[in-house]
Amino acid sequence: MGALCADASREPALAVVGLHKRYGEFTALSAVDLTVAPGEFVCLLGPSGCGKTTLLRLIAGLEAVSGGRILMRGRDVTRLPPMRRDYGIVFQSYALFPNLSVAENIAYGLSGRREHRARRVAELLALVGLDGAERKFPAQLSGGQQQRVALARALATNPGLLLLDEPLSALDARVREHLRREIKDLQARLGVTTVMVTHDQEEALAMADRVVVMSRGRVEQIGTPGEIYGQPRTAFVADFIGRANWFEATVRRHGEIAVDRVTLSVAQALPEPGSTGRVFLRPEDVRLHPVWLGGPNTALARPGKIEHLGGFCRVSLTVPLWGDLPLLADVSQDELARLRLVPGQLVPVTLPADRLRMFAAEAA
Numbered sequence: 001m002g003a004l005c006a007d008a009s010r011e012p013a014l015a016v017v018g019l020h021k022r023y024g025e026f027t028a029l030s031a032v033d034l035t036v037a038p039g040e041f042v043c044l045l046g047p048s049g050c051g052k053t054t055l056l057r058l059i060a061g062l063e064a065v066s067g068g069r070i071l072m073r074g075r076d077v078t079r080l081p082p083m084r085r086d087y088g089i090v091f092q093s094y095a096l097f098p099n100l101s102v103a104e105n106i107a108y109g110l111s112g113r114r115e116h117r118a119r120r121v122a123e124l125l126a127l128v129g130l131d132g133a134e135r136k137f138p139a140q141l142s143g144g145q146q147q148r149v150a151l152a153r154a155l156a157t158n159p160g161l162l163l164l165d166e167p168l169s170a171l172d173a174r175v176r177e178h179l180r181r182e183i184k185d186l187q188a189r190l191g192v193t194t195v196m197v198t199h200d201q202e203e204a205l206a207m208a209d210r211v212v213v214m215s216r217g218r219v220e221q222i223g224t225p226g227e228i229y230g231q232p233r234t235a236f237v238a239d240f241i242g243r244a245n246w247f248e249a250t251v252r253r254h255g256e257i258a259v260d261r262v263t264l265s266v267a268q269a270l271p272e273p274g275s276t277g278r279v280f281l282r283p284e285d286v287r288l289h290p291v292w293l294g295g296p297n298t299a300l301a302r303p304g305k306i307e308h309l310g311g312f313c314r315v316s317l318t319v320p321l322w323g324d325l326p327l328l329a330d331v332s333q334d335e336l337a338r339l340r341l342v343p344g345q346l347v348p349v350t351l352p353a354d355r356l357r358m359f360a361a362e363a364a
């Protein structure tokens, strides 16, 4: 009870309420609701054009809203200009002033005495791992280093909110992965509430406390990386995040679906018998067995191509008895060795009833 009261008194760092954005006839954002807790790291994720950058720009006050409200720590900032909102921002392209030194770039928004600003700049450079780089100019720095400077500049005034607009996407893969971890560590250490736009699902799942999956100007699902991956609420989220097997299916009755002429058991509550939809199963949830044990949802499958993908192997299969149903199964190297797969030789496969998930066909 005490904890509940304490939580209730904690104002969200950011609240977006029923946000709409139109560009002429075109609706870029529709009825977006989002609450971000103090210290939370939230990623806006979705395909190109889904509206994630627009949402960030509205929060930043770089675009005017068409409807709805934006609150920062309970303060309505919907109509306030950017400088009267309390945030720091990092863009994809470094956006540093090329003719100013690193120190001048970082100190740009700082006020106060000269020594005070110099101390703060040194502190921020140490924070982003660039001690002593004060006198350098942006052109003398690598892409990753420029983004660190941009991050230091965004954090200079100790803002209540850090906004990151695809800050890593211009960097090469190795630097990106390194900086991803550093930003996450820094964010956790400082406890600064952060909203980051990315179209890279791996980045979102690795960095965020919660992910906001967007599609066509709407929020599809908000959840922890585990929830988004393991319990996608819509077919869009299931399809967009990770790899999946998909089958067309019809509900037969409670707990049973028909995929082609095969009946499969499903643990989830199903729509009315006769309803159609798509069934989803992650490749790592497909079970392969070294010997035939029978059981529900089990048949013999014919292995095809095996891809070695670093930590695991992806096996392509077809199931002759299930109308040559194609399947992808992810197994560990050890499991693959135990299975002793021989191309063309049938292997027992189970589609676990509690891992199959049916999404009803969308109304046209």
Ligand SMILES: Nc1ncnc2c1ncn2[C@@H]1O[C@H](COP(=O)(O)OP(=O)(O)OP(=O)(O)O)[C@@H](O)[C@H]1O
Pocket: 023, 026, 028, 046, 047, 048, 049, 050, 051, 052, 053, 054, 055, 199
């Ligand atoms: N100033 C504008 N005028 C008209 N349409 C715009 C404007 N800005 C954005 N849009 C449109 O709004 C939609 C959302 O754009 P937005 O940049 O938010 O997408 P995004 O999800 O960030 O995509 P990307 O990853 O490609 O940047 C797009 O269809 C885009 O064309």
